[in-house]
Amino acid sequence: MMELDNLYQEVILDHYKRPQHKKLNEAFDAQVHHVNPSCGDEITLNLRLDGDRVTDISWDGVGCSISQASVSILTDLLIGKDLIQVTQISDAFMHLMQSKGTEKGDEAILEDAVALAGVSQYPARIKCALLGWMAFKDASTQALAKQ
Amino acid sequence: MAFNAALIAKDFPILDRKIRDGKRLIYLDSGATSQKPQVVIDAETNFYRLHNAAVHRGAHQLAEEATDAYEGARTIVADFLNAEVDEVIFTKGATESLNLVAYAMGNALAGNRFHLKTGDSIVVTEMEHHANLLPWQELAARTGATLKWFEVTAEGRLDLSSINSVIDDNTKVVALTHQSNVLGTINPLEAIAKRAHEVGAVVVLDACQSVPHMPVDVKALNIDFLAFSGHKALGPTGVGIFWGRSNLLADLPPFLTGGSMIENVTMTSATWAPAPRKFEAGVPNMAQAVGLGTAITYLTSIGMQAIYDHEIALTSYLLDGLSRLEDVHVVGPLTTENRGGAISFTVGEIHPHDLGQYLDSLGIAVRTGHHCAWPLTRKLGVPATTRASLYLYNTERDLDSLLDGIEGAKEYFGA
Numbered sequence: 239m240m241e242l243d244n245l246y247q248e249v250i251l252d253h254y255k256r257p258q259h260k261k262l263n264e265a266f267d268a269q270v271h272h273v274n275p276s277c278g279d280e281i282t283l284n285l286r287l288d289g290d291r292v293t294d295i296s297w298d299g300v301g302c303s304i305s306q307a308s309v310s311i312l313t314d315l316l317i318g319k320d321l322i323q324v325t326q327i328s329d330a331f332m333h334l335m336q337s338k339g340t341e342k343g344d345e346a347i348l349e350d351a352v353a354l355a356g357v358s359q360y361p362a363r364i365k366c367a368l369l370g371w372m373a374f375k376d377a378s379t380q381a382l383a384k385q
Numbered sequence: 386m387a388f389n390a391a392l393i394a395k396d397f398p399i400l401d402r403k404i405r406d407g408k409r410l411i412y413l414d415s416g417a418t419s420q421k422p423q424v425v426i427d428a429e430t431n432f433y434r435l436h437n438a439a440v441h442r443g444a445h446q447l448a449e450e451a452t453d454a455y456e457g458a459r460t461i462v463a464d465f466l467n468a469e470v471d472e473v474i475f476t477k478g479a480t481e482s483l484n485l486v487a488y489a490m491g492n493a494l495a496g497n498r499f500h501l502k503t504g505d506s507i508v509v510t511e512m513e514h515h516a517n518l519l520p521w522q523e524l525a526a527r528t529g530a531t532l533k534w535f536e537v538t539a540e541g542r543l544d545l546s547s548i549n550s551v552i553d554d555n556t557k558v559v560a561l562t563h564q565s566n567v568l569g570t571i572n573p574l575e576a577i578a579k580r581a582h583e584v585g586a587v588v589v590l591d592a593c594q595s596v597p598h599m600p601v602d603v604k605a606l607n608i609d610f611l612a613f614s615g616h617k618a619l620g621p622t623g624v625g626i627f628w629g630r631s632n633l634l635a636d637l638p639p640f641l642t643g644g645s646m647i648e649n650v651t652m653t654s655a656t657w658a659p660a661p662r663k664f665e666a667g668v669p670n671m672a673q674a675v676g677l678g679t680a681i682t683y684l685t686s687i688g689m690q691a692i693y694d695h696e697i698a699l700t701s702y703l704l705d706g707l708s709r710l711e712d713v714h715v716v717g718p719l720t721t722e723n724r725g726g727a728i729s730f731t732v733g734e735i736h737p738h739d740l741g742q743y744l745d746s747l748g749i750a751v752r753t754g755h756h757c758a759w760p761l762t763r764k765l766g767v768p769a770t771t772r773a774s775l776y777l778y779n780t781e782r783d784l785d786s787l788l789d790g791i792e793g794a795k796e797y798f799g800a
Binding site: 255277278280300301360 | 754
């Protein structure tokens, strides 16, 4: 099971069982709904911005442990950050997902998200990990457009 | 000779390979695509090695051999389905077959029996694969016809209680699956075909999950059109079958136009060759058609009834095993009555993707997700399921591994 443990790190299973900010906050600047058409995973994500600072991310959805844990980790990581930091973190995460298992990720930037490094070895699962990140990106574009 | 799945499996080279660091491959995803016996791989290769030329063209020996091989495959398919040779059309797969008939109907002008207009209806079911739903949604949108459907009960059967209002005098087409790729349900065609014909509608059967697994006689089924994919029936990818009654194929306009499907062409108009060529524009997937012919010969030599009996025995074994596991819920009929070997299930709170990943680490290949039947999984209230789909090369040993794997996953994910 060594190879599988690399994918299902304890941190991921923890976030899956105890997801963070998984309760839609009715106050939001943008709400998006994203699906993964290949597996049916769905997420609704609400975002609140104060100027260029992320003040709240809340979400609800159904999906596998990877997709659910990834959103949960995202909320912990991005709430309170300004959009320059958000871009730096998102870029680092995208880079990690595309690394095909060759990189571990910079824990100083990605914190718990480095636990998802193993996902990059399973091409079919990368979309699972990116579902929430794509939803967030969409929401932030929409929220900024309203400002 | 007694049916021996373990011996049959030796005909399939891929079943010998190792998965994920030396695990035996346990292939339970034949509903998505079947594995290929060596004879099929050889037939496709030999076509390219020895006989390759464009069929129905060319005044040379290779063209003759290629045409003989291709048309020979058509005869094999026709015999297999109890159809006439000219009723068998090669396509690139069932998806193309179903789009062919839907687009061809959309091409029918007023006066043609297949012409659809506002007020007409097309009937499907809630358990259709997207390939037998979307072409009809699109046809309805293009013609103004209404799309109607039979609902699915909690037991995974079609609800035919309102058959006379679902299929009514306005119905022109009834398109449905023979066996659900998610539930395994085998649908009661007799009642549906009888009602459809009463109102003058044609019956289009998606036979992707039935033709590879059981004897199918198009005449006995009392249907009008049928589609299946070669790659789910031990054949190569890139080839499928569209079958239609010859009198209907005569009236059905073409879908794709171009080379070899014509009778006469001028700068401004054309007339069509009779079926099957009317529906086979362009140089076809010849090597794949020949490979499919070989696959069907292989299946026939084992016997479709024997294959069906084997799969039913395995299905019964698996349903029984699953029923004894805690937190396992089978989505679909719980007995083998009118059901085949596509068995979908959920395991507690474990998401199918996670379960599938765990099983993969043991060498077990299953399908997870909505199985291209999203409206069905939504209706049944399960965002996704895990599916084991069986074939002639599977054994009870494979299913024991699956059952053990499910127990292992429950422990691993703490469910």
